[in-house]
Amino acid sequence: MRILEPATFLKRLGAIVYDTLILLGVLMIAGFAVLPVTGGKAVPAGALWFQAYLILIVWAYFALSWWRGAQTLGARAWRLEVRALDGSRLSVARATLRAFLALLSMASVVGLMWALIDRDKQCAHDRLSGSLLLQTIP
Numbered sequence: 001m002r003i004l005e006p007a008t009f010l011k012r013l014g015a016i017v018y019d020t021l022i023l024l025g026v027l028m029i030a031g032f033a034v035l036p037v038t039g040g041k042a043v044p045a046g047a048l049w050f051q052a053y054l055i056l057i058v059w060a061y062f063a064l065s066w067w068r069g070a071q072t073l074g075a076r077a078w079r080l081e082v083r084a085l086d087g088s089r090l091s092v093a094r095a096t097l098r099a100f101l102a103l104l105s106m107a108s109v110v111g112l113m114w115a116l117i118d119r120d121k122q123c124a125h126d127r128l129s130g131s132l133l134l135q136t137i138p
Contacts, residue, residue: 004081004134006121011078011135016106018074023061030057062102063095066131079136090131101125 034043034050043050065072070081070089082098084090090098102125105111111124118127126133 003137004083005137007078007080007133007135008121009115011080012112012115012123012133015072015074015078015080018077019061019072020074022073023058026057026061027054030054059096059099062099063092066090066095066098067092075133079138081134081136083132083134085130085132094129094131098125098129098131101128 030053031043034053035041062072065075066082067090069076070083075081082090082095084094101111102123105114105123105125114124114127115121120132122132125131
């Protein structure tokens with residue numbers, strides 16, 4: 001039986017760093033993948049189709065990882081899982097909401113730091129999306 005408890009702030013930061021590094025690599029590969037479409041030329045700055053394409057990739061990495069396996073690669077490395085408040089896996093809609101709110105939370109920094117004062121160690125995007133970030137205790 002696995003024991004789950006709220007993730008510590010340091011484990012959360014570790015997973016964020018890990019996922020950021022992975023996502024940067026994925027986005028670089030995605031950028032190279034469009035070169036055949038553009039005839040080997042750089043995508044013009046501000047190309048909406050390219051921005052939408054990159055946003056779709058970021059969404060897929062986070063939301064689909066949370067929906068399918070309750071973990072991103074960074075979360076897996078730090079033994080973290082994302083769950084709904086009732087303990088079930090997130091739906092695609094809830095995972096999408098969490099991904100959008102996490103972006104805002106990280107951009108403001110305040111949303112991330114909320115975990116330091118929250119009684120359940122949850123960030124603002126966890127609370128607002130009705131999700132929990134839990135760590136597995138061996």
